[in-house]
Amino acid sequence: MASKMVPVVSVNRDRVSVTVLTPIHLDKNHWKTTEWTGELLSQLNIKVDQATYEPHDLFTSGYVKTFLKQKQDKKISGFIGRISRNENERVYRNQCIIRALAEVICIDCVSVDEIPAFKMIKIESGLQQLEQKENHEKLLLLGSKHDGSINLDYTCNSLQIWLSQFVQQLSLMVRKRKKGTPEEITEGMYQELFLRFIKMFEIQIIEKSNMHPFIIPIGQNRIAATPDAVVQSLSCKDLENDNSIAVIKVDKDSRTEREGEEEGEMGSRPKKLKTDPVTSAPLCQLIGDMMAVLPSSVLGSWGIYGFLVQGTKVTVVSLVTDEGYMENLNQGYVAVGCEATVKCSKECNILTTEGRRDLIQTLQDMTDLLQYLCDKRNQDSP
Template sequence: MTPEDCSPDTSSCVSPQKKRNHSDTETDITSETDSPDSDRQCKRVHYDQSESSLSRTDSESPVFLKNIPKYTSKWTEEVLPCLRIQVAQDFPDMHNVFLQGCLHFIADPTKCAEIMDLFVSKNDNEQMVIECFRHVMQNVFTLHCDDISNVKLDELGKMENMLTSREWIDNFAERSQNKKFCRRVFKDLAKKLQQFVWQLMHMVRKSQNQGKEISEGMYQELFVLFAKTFNLNILSGSNVEKYSLDIGDDGRFVAVPDAVICHPTTEEDNLCAVVEVKKYWSDEETSNQTVRSLRKCERKISNPLHVGSDLQGQHVGQILCALPYSLFGERGNFGILVQGTKVTISSFKADNSYYKNLQNGFLMKKGATITFSKECNILRKEGRIECIQTFLHLKKLLEFLSKKSFP
């Protein structure tokens, strides 16, 4: 969400102070960085890398924090090289990003092999769940458009009536070997998708009938309801706490994710994914001056095309601050970016000891990589289908590593 909509994350964007060495060059930073109106302007911050860790060949490279904002909601891609973080130059399909992340996060080869087998082998019930999801997302929830401005209320009304009908459930279940299980899956899925449709109806009425702007919070709620159709435990809003990262003696950075996905019943927080929601996507035309300015900045980034400069920095900052709570330890974590109704999966993969070295203020040739997937629009049939395997496997991974199942 934007800094304006997330007050805990933007109350005081003060850059950490460090003693200035004579060898430091002047930092080019726009004058509005710490001004009250800074959130309404497009900031381009050039961080001092005169002794950048990327150019050092010695065993210890200090982390330079000068002018890096305290709150990660103000980070851009320019922060990432200072922390030895690279953005992968390709963006594979969503499930490939998920699998690549798993292979890196799970250090134990035996456990990693078990997880891969878990994803490949499916019993009859698991296969039935996938078939049920595919059928509903394609043939019952039939919405197929690019954005909410193209959604028609009467079409949503028809889908809601369809979801409450038992006819399509009985027709499909009769062809199934396990009719009882099939009906149970369909009923649960229909109930959750009905709530998704209600939220969509609310957003369409606000936009089309009342002429009001759809808020970022509405998009956030829409994605939360979509994730819950896969029985993922997703916490959002006031349920999400602040996460902080200390680098060296004088660098403290703070992040407030829009949502997190975790196991519902474990004693400690085990985050499986950090979620960030934005109202707009980079190719959207809008009359809003703030967003137009933001898009102008984002066009300077070449790859990935659908994740802008500011969003890259903010998203990595959130994952980095929440890393101690990762289900996978300090080896990394998954992220989910939501831009309007378009969903992107990311995996943040860190080298061994990267996080500990970062906390100490030095990076000993250790780095990290963030990989973004292609985006999937959940208003389109193929976009919803693309999400099924990844989201179901995300839940399965949570249960396997926590050794606890949940509904």
């Protein structure tokens, strides 16, 4: 039986303020992030914003808030400067990826079951023909002509490799569903499909089979988490662990847990994420994994991103903490007014043309931000 919670008062003389700390009493059922619930999020002062955001707006506001909280405004201007200096290359990559995801992968369906088998055969045939063409012909098909300062061959060939891998995985899933006796599509198949999709953006992924469990110390408790995958940089050489930017959670059930539109005096209002019973179990589990990976984030222990993958639908998630939040949590306390805030984007279905396009800018900028932070760290290290 949990002991009675008694507030602990801590006086900070420098700021002439009083902080009320409340001990955290965890149920053994919550010692793994796979068991996290909305009730536990509330107990840990983790607030889930009930609005939904555009993926790129959520991504941008996430790193900006994180750097502002750390009083590192120069990182914001530095990243913007890097984008400006590499604008030509970014425009080319963007055009290349847009054409590949809209014209080469000419699929606009809601689910795997809706994709005709002949469509996949046609796409695979087109990719095979593309592989046989000379480099300059590939560039004309996948992107647009550009100046010689950009390594077009590398950009094109790298994209084409992962484009083919993505199509192969999707084709496998379609064939399983089109059999006389359709086979079940497993969670692992959905995970592989998403990972091949984001690898088109030259993103480095560490999967569960290659990682040790992450641990969240909460007082005397140790909460274990092994995410499905983590987005990391392999170029951060000065600090071995602080190189993660996003956590991936996959759930094969693509059904959304959304409320229906609410009718009011002004008519229908936007759908909102439920809160537990409220907040969905997969989202709670992803937040737990994000908390575990947070200490190794390239953004510092102030923020990290996540991808909640439900079937072929992807939700971008951001987590930003207040000053002192993680220190209090590690000591087994939460403080009044000191919290972690989670925001979620709208769902983006990677089987729809619109869904793929909605993720392009976010994934491209995430790759660039990770590279910028790691390059800067390597330059600053002795």
